[in-house]
Amino acid sequence: MDFSKHATDEMSEFIAEVRGVLEPFCTRERREQHEKTSDEFDPDLHRALGERGWILSTWPEDLGGANLDPARAQLLELELARADVPRINLSTTRMVASAVRDYAQPGLREEVLRDVAAGCDVLTLGYTEAESGSDIASAQTRAVRDGDEWVIDGQKMYTTGAHHAPWVFLLTRTDTQAKKHKGLTMFLVPLDSEGIEIHPIPTLGERTNTVYFSGVRISDRYRLGEPGQGWTVLLGPLNEEHGLGDARVLTDVGIHNSRHLATAFAAAQAWAHEPDFSGSTPIDEPHVRATLAATVVDLAAYSSTWGMTGRVAAAESYQDRVGDLVEMMGADALLSGMAGDDRPAGTIEHLRRGSQVSTVYGGTVEVFRSMIAQSLGLPRMSFPE
């Protein structure tokens, strides 16, 4: 049991360096631009991080990482969260980079990872389809072998980042005769290939996309792993995305929701301490104290686990508590806001919209509850398929 601080003098130099790198990306102009596009992506920031090896921060330097120790890697994540800069594509890029490293054919691997590590490229996830979300393995997007090439037909939904990324980590069905999980193959598909159309999907939070594949021809060099091995190749990032295992992995999703809630709390607490136009201070009101106290309790409780329980708890508490903070702040929290807003109520408004996807992003809370129930020894659900 150990919760001691990492910070030492060495670390404060590193923190100062990180803050120096992030500062130019936190201007009001940039914030407004991000809110307008809802991209959750800043290519200049991504490149600035990549130059220092901070995209694949814990990877060895010869693979384009910075070989950061766990303490510095965590510090970097915390500073990104504290600055509340766009960072959703960092997560997906890191997830897929591992699969590329482990399964891409040699020429492709070096090409992709070099550019990803440098921050020039972003890797996006092509899992979900119109008819398959939680049931990922029932994907129907087809890839048919034709000599040295594959021809891809189908559609992916909620492919966040596809409109500015060069690559999509694509789940396809290559064998319709094999059992569901066995007939899958993963590809890294160049998104500028002929036959690909990307349509925006605006959401409450970040903008995402539908990607249509019509007779898209790609070389076999873009295949990751063996034909039919797709489920294994996909599981690597998926397990990282679920944050399964003994320690909180760097890509653990639950902690992102906790950090968003912590950002909301900080904004709301600052708001509460400022006298309003009538000269009274919200923190003097019992209801305001009670609402903020409830947020403190949820933050403390639901940041304390990872894996499946952390995913469910952090996502739901994030939604519930930010909803309460909106009501606490009143109509001001309806006025359109943005990340890192000068107005605390604006930050809350932005986070309120962003929080609603957290109970389905990367796995629904129902899926996780089923897994938790199974871990208690309750029977697996049986399905009619």
Next chain:
Amino acid sequence: MIEPDVFEARTEDYSLTAEQSDLARSFGQFLVRACPPERVRGAEATGFDAELWQRMCEQGAVAMAVLGDDAASLLDLTLVAEEVGAVMAPVPYVDSVVAVRLLGRLAETYDGPTNLNDLIELASEGERITVFTPAKAGVANVGSATHVLRFVNDKLVLAERDQSASALANVASLALVPLDDAVAGETLIEGDAARAAFDLARDEWRVLTAATLVGLIRTVQTIAVEFAKTRRTRGLTIGALQGVAFPLADTEIARETAQHLTRRAAWYLEHEPHSHPELPPAALIHALRSARRSAETGVHTLAGLGVSLESDMTLAFRRAQAWVLAGEKPSDLANYIGDLVARPAVG
């Protein structure tokens, strides 16, 4: 203002050492054998099982908490408290270990009539029962004690009470008695020093009480999951139905988050008591709601059996709120955190 530790760069290690696991296991096994549900029922009239307490003291349950070179850490005590809660032992474990630690801090400088070191020794042996209660008024769970440490009018007071007075009938079968029957004996310390000593003891009481509730959730889970795995309806075990399985999954989320937060709060209270003062009350608030909801789920899952007094589930349900309410009001816990939020920023 509060700065939650979520944004702090810290190690996040919830693992137990081999010694800690052994401690939890050995007390756990001892208590399961020494305090089966029949024993809990047997003591419901008074809320106190003197023989069980004697045996626990012989195992060193109180002695290990006495301050000194060999003292158990607060984390060690939370592990034992969790096992005490899991069997719903009708003994004043938390109140006693907090008391001996508080007495130990005061004994160095106190030179009043009562020899505090003697009192500590008697408590360790189970000969005298000295408890700490954070309660300020009303009824409190001190019916088994001869001595009660309480905070009254800015004074930390060692009050004596008539041990023969009966507990008031209550749903949780605790040793609940009117607090004012504890007649003020000696003022051990007063003013700011008294307030500080009381605050620390109260935070320890909060963390250890939270730990007992984590144990209670485990027991609720054990009963409910076993039932859901065996009870059948329409060709299925009921645990295969999401409407049954999901609330049970929630008891697991409750158990894990409450267990982790309680242990983290214990660590901070021991190692960095001033960094995150919000954690002990947060741990207790969270443990209370986790235990209450889990107990409600447990009763519901067992349906008719769940509300039957013969079921061990009702033993747990009746205690789920009581262990907190016997010492503190949840609103006071929430206000404590609210006051921390209201503090102006430092610097």
